[in-house]
Amino acid sequence: xxxxxxxxxSTTEVVRQSLAGRRVNVGAIAFQLGLLVTLLTSLLIxxxxxxxxxxxxxxxxxxxxxxxxxxPLSLSAxxxxxxxxxxxxxxxxxxxxxxxxxxxxxxxxxxxxxxxDNRLTRIIATNIRNLAGVPSIVYGLxxxxxxxxxxxxxxxxxxxxxxxxxxxxxxxAVLVLPIVIITSLExxxxxxxxxxxAGVGVGATKWEVIRHHxxxxxxxGILTGAVLTLSRAFGETAPxxxxxxxxxxFASAxxxxIIDRLTGAYTALPVVVFSWTxxxxxxxxxxxxxxxxxxxxxxxxxxxxxxxxxxxxxxxQW
Amino acid sequence: MVSGSDVxxxxxxxxxxxxxxxxxxxxxxxxxxxxxxxxxxxSAQTAAPAVFDVSGLTVFxxxxxxxxxxxxxxxxxxxxxxxxxxxxxxSTVLRxxxxxxxxxxxxxxxxxxxxxxxxxxxxxxxPVEVRRRIGMVFQKxxxxxxxxxxxxxFGPKIAGFKGNMDDLVHESLQRAALWDEVKDKLxxxxxALSGGQQQRLCIARAIATSPDVVxxxxxxxALDPIATLRIEELMFELKADYTIIIVTHNMQQAARVxxxxxxxxxxxxxxxxxxxxxxxxxxxxxxxxxxxEKATEDYIxxxxx
Numbered sequence: 001x002x003x004x005x006x007x008x009x010s011t012t013e014v015v016r017q018s019l020a021g022r023r024v025n026v027g028a029i030a031f032q033l034g035l036l037v038t039l040l041t042s043l044l045i046x047x048x049x050x051x052x053x054x055x056x057x058x059x060x061x062x063x064x065x066x067x068x069x070x071x072p073l074s075l076s077a078x079x080x081x082x083x084x085x086x087x088x089x090x091x092x093x094x095x096x097x098x099x100x101x102x103x104x105x106x107x108x109x110x111x112x113x114x115x116x117d118n119r120l121t122r123i124i125a126t127n128i129r130n131l132a133g134v135p136s137i138v139y140g141l142x143x144x145x146x147x148x149x150x151x152x153x154x155x156x157x158x159x160x161x162x163x164x165x166x167x168x169x170x171x172x173a174v175l176v177l178p179i180v181i182i183t184s185l186e187x188x189x190x191x192x193x194x195x196x197x198a199g200v201g202v203g204a205t206k207w208e209v210i211r212h213h214x215x216x217x218x219x220x221g222i223l224t225g226a227v228l229t230l231s232r233a234f235g236e237t238a239p240x241x242x243x244x245x246x247x248x249x250f251a252s253a254x255x256x257x258i259i260d261r262l263t264g265a266y267t268a269l270p271v272v273v274f275s276w277t278x279x280x281x282x283x284x285x286x287x288x289x290x291x292x293x294x295x296x297x298x299x300x301x302x303x304x305x306x307x308x309x310x311x312x313x314x315x316x317q318w
Numbered sequence: 319m320v321s322g323s324d325v326x327x328x329x330x331x332x333x334x335x336x337x338x339x340x341x342x343x344x345x346x347x348x349x350x351x352x353x354x355x356x357x358x359x360x361s362a363q364t365a366a367p368a369v370f371d372v373s374g375l376t377v378f379x380x381x382x383x384x385x386x387x388x389x390x391x392x393x394x395x396x397x398x399x400x401x402x403x404x405x406x407x408x409s410t411v412l413r414x415x416x417x418x419x420x421x422x423x424x425x426x427x428x429x430x431x432x433x434x435x436x437x438x439x440x441x442x443x444x445p446v447e448v449r450r451r452i453g454m455v456f457q458k459x460x461x462x463x464x465x466x467x468x469x470x471x472f473g474p475k476i477a478g479f480k481g482n483m484d485d486l487v488h489e490s491l492q493r494a495a496l497w498d499e500v501k502d503k504l505x506x507x508x509x510a511l512s513g514g515q516q517q518r519l520c521i522a523r524a525i526a527t528s529p530d531v532v533x534x535x536x537x538x539x540a541l542d543p544i545a546t547l548r549i550e551e552l553m554f555e556l557k558a559d560y561t562i563i564i565v566t567h568n569m570q571q572a573a574r575v576x577x578x579x580x581x582x583x584x585x586x587x588x589x590x591x592x593x594x595x596x597x598x599x600x601x602x603x604x605x606x607x608x609x610x611e612k613a614t615e616d617y618i619x620x621x622x623x
Contacts, residue, residue, distance in 0.1 A: 117423055194460035198520070200421060202473030203450030203527055212472065213462055 056290035068291060073250065073267065077283035082292050084250075085272035086299065088165065089234055091261070092268060095169020096176060096233040097226075103173075104180025104229075105222060111181070112188040113210055125185070132178035140239030143171025148243055151263075158263025163244030165266045171243055172233040179232065183225025187218040220311050227307035231300055237270040247275040269296045366393040369531055369561045370415060374429035377410050377419065384410045385594035388429070390580055392531075397553060397562045399572035399602065402582030403617065407594025408565045411582070412533050414438075415563060416452040417445035450477055453524035457536040459516035461508035461523070466491075466500050469508050469519055473527040486526060494522035495552050514545025521552060525560065532556065534564040538571065550575050569618055572602065579605040581614045 060068055064081075071081025107128075115121045147170040152162030191214050199209035215222075241247070250265040267275075273292045276284040370392035377384045385407030392398050392415075400408035410419070417438060419425040430437045438448055450473075461469050470487045479486065487504065491497040496518040500511070508519055517537060524532050534553070538546040546568075553562055553575050566572050572579050580599040584592050598605060598614045609615045 192460075194456065194458060195462060197418070197421065197454075197456060198460045198462060198523075199472075201416070201418070201449060201454040201456070202476075202523060203446055203453075204472070204476050205446050208476050212476075217463055 053290045053293050056287060057294045060287045060291035061294075068288075069295060073272070077279075077281050077288060080276075080284070080288060082269065082272055082295050084267050085269035085292065086295070087261075088245075088266040089268040089270075089299070091165045091266070092169045092172060093230055093234050095166060096173045097230060099170060099173035100176050100180050100229065100233075101226060104177050105184050107177075108181045108184030108188060108222075109210060109215070112185055113206070113214065128178050128181050132182060135238075136175055136236055137238045137242065139171055139175040140242030142174065143167060143239055143243040147171050147174075156263055158260070160244065160263070160265055164263045166262055167243055168240055168245065168266065168268070171239055172236055175236065175239060176229040176233050179229050180225060183228065184218070184222045187221025187225065188214060190221060191217045219314050223307060223311040223314060227304055227311075230307075231304060234300055234303070235270055235296070237268070237274060240268055240271055245271050247271060269299070366395055368392065369394050369434065370563075371432040371435075372411075372414075372429070373432070375411065375414060375431060376428040377407070377414065378424075378426040378428075379422065380424040383591065383593050385582075386585075388596045390596060390599045392561060392563060393578070394561050395557055395559075396577040397557055397564060397575050399576035399579045400563065400565045400582060401567075401569055401572045401579060401617075402594070402597075403584060404567075405592060405594070406582040406584045408580075408582045409535050410594065412535055412563060412565050415531065415533055416449045416454055417443075418449075418454065420445050450527055451529050452531045452533060453527060453529035455517070455520050455524050455532060455534045455537045458540050459513055459520050461511075461516050461519050464508065465505045466508050466511070466519060467504040469523050470526045473523060477527055490522040490526040491519075493525060493556070494518045495548065495555075496522055512545070514541050514548060517541060517545070517549060518552065521549070521556075525556065529560065531561045531563065534562060536565050536567060539567060546571070569606075573606050576602045578602055581605060581609075581611070581617060583613050583617070 064071075068081050069086070070083050071079060073084045074080040111121065111125060115124075147167040148157075148162040150162070151157055151164065151167045151170070156162075156164075156166055158164050195213050195217060196209055199213045200206070204212070246265045246267045250267070269292065273289050273296065276289040276292060279285065368391040372391070373389045375388040376386045388407075388411055400412060402408050413419045414427060414431050415433075415438070419427065427439055431439060433448075433452070436443065462472060464472075467487055470490050471483050474483065474486055488497065488501075491500060496515060499515060500519075503510070508516060511519060517540075521532070521537070538549045541549065550571065553564070556562060564572075564576065578600065579602045581597045582594050583597045585595055586592050598609060598611045600610075605614060606618055609618065
């Protein structure tokens with residue numbers, strides 16, 4: 001009895017010692033701190049940038065209020081607004097969504113659900129990934145060579161020979177297409193095979209399984225990709241210059257119909273920001289450009305928030 | 319082997335005469351039930367007609383031969399159990415009965431799986447039509463990420479069911495012994511159910527399309543003993559209307575629920591290739607009390623596997 005207790009005690013002691021924590025590990029703490037610093041640095045840069053812009057933009061909003069948002073472009077800093085940029089960007093985004101979503105999601109469904117898993121398929125999938133990394137200016141050149149002409153060819157060129165919202169939307173749609181395909185592919189891949197088996201097992205055709213089970217299950221992921229895509233298209237600037245976005249002042253009659261607006265001169269929010277930074281009147285650079293940036297960010301964040309709400313609702317449905 | 323001959327011998331009568339090839343194939347697979355075909359069918363028992371008649375079934379995944387030369391009948395309104403160690407190909411064989419292997423790109427099937435005399439692998443057979451008649455319950459409960467109601471209604475809906483869907487859902491859940499537990503939450507997510515309930519939902523979903531056969535691939539392996547028991551009771555009840563084939567790792571389960579048992583084993587050749595084959599097929603009582611093959615006896619007595 002006594003001996004066992006002694007043995008127990010010593011075992012306990014041995015275990016206690018072996019379990020006792022090491023001394024403070026300086027290296028680990030330093031490493032952790034280092035990681036924290038990198039995080040804070042990037043956050044700090046972002047906060048400083050945002051703060052700087054917002055401070056610079058404040059006078060515009062204070063003096064002009066909503067007038068700044070609802071006024072069209074103007075050569076005078078007192079009356080210039082971003083309305084043309086907002087409507088142009090929104091119109092382009094709508095064209096992008098209408099073209100890139102069906103084509104991109106369709107391509108992803110084919111690749112993931114129908115295409116045989118062979119070398120050719122893998123080569124195609126890899127190259128779609130590569131396309132996502134192609135500089136956007138290249139797409140601009142493509143847009144100029146193909147879409148501007150195409151739009152003009154089919155009679156929607158308007159008075160600017162195809163350099164309009166339609167061509168811009170098509171160009172940006174092709175630009176974001178790889179992203180739509182990739183994110184949709186990932187979302188489809190994440191749908192467990194057990195769901196496909198369950199659907200096929202009750203006698204559904206492949207299409208019925210995709211339509212009723214796979215796509216709804218993948219929808220939140222696909223929507224997330226769609227949001228990213230639209231943000232990218234909304235903020236894209238470089239290709240627009242190549243395909244003839246208006247960088248200066250232009251006027252469109254208030255009475256212009258939707259066709260005229262789609263085929264006429266256009267601009268986009270980031271393009272407005274860019275052109276204002278190059279105006280001779282310093283007011284454009286110092287107060288109007290920051291205000292336009294703030295509007296750009298607000299529109300983007302609102303759109304993202306809306307899409308996230310939509311996605312969450314989709315997730316909870318059923 | 320004697321009682322085995324009853325089974326297969328009687329089987330011969332309603333089936334195609336091509337099966338008389340049995341004695342020839344007997345040489346290659348001595349234990350194959352077809353080998354018994356030459357024995358006279360003398361049992362007084364009235365044999366149920368065969369729903370499936372599998373002969374010389376060999377399945378490849380790419381170059382890998384997963385199972386070879388499977389020959390066995392599956393009788394109507396019976397529960398047939400497939401037992402055997404992991405990797406012996408019993409699930410692979412099961413998935414040939416409703417062309418589920420079609421989903422695997424590399425899968426290739428030789429031999430024939432006759433369903434009421436029609437080879438399921440004939441060119442003009444539509445696998446979708448096959449699966450409407452031959453339902454399946456999977457190893458892991460896999461309800462659709464939808465409501466309980468929609469889980470049941472999906473199959474009949476796409477099959478063009480014109481009757482009263484509410485009644486059908488009610489009836490299917492009732493038959494799967496789940497109605498009382500879910501009747502107040504039909505519109506709620508199927509994922510809110512417990513594992514055992516989900517599996518019964520999957521069974522209800524499988525029988526909602528009024529199939530002829532229900533295939534069950536280790537339906538209780540992810541469930542606790544009580545849920546397992548419920549599934550087994552359910553199988554007993556369903557047997558009256560359906561033919562059931564169940565793959566199971568659980569020998570007690572096979573012994574409890576099945577009428578006939580097929581024991582599969584793995585052959586490993588000199589190159590290390592593993593191929594599943596059917597060692598013995600007989601009435602469950604015989605398999606478990608008086609197996610004719612040493613491997614079967616070793617397996618059921620727990621000496622391997």
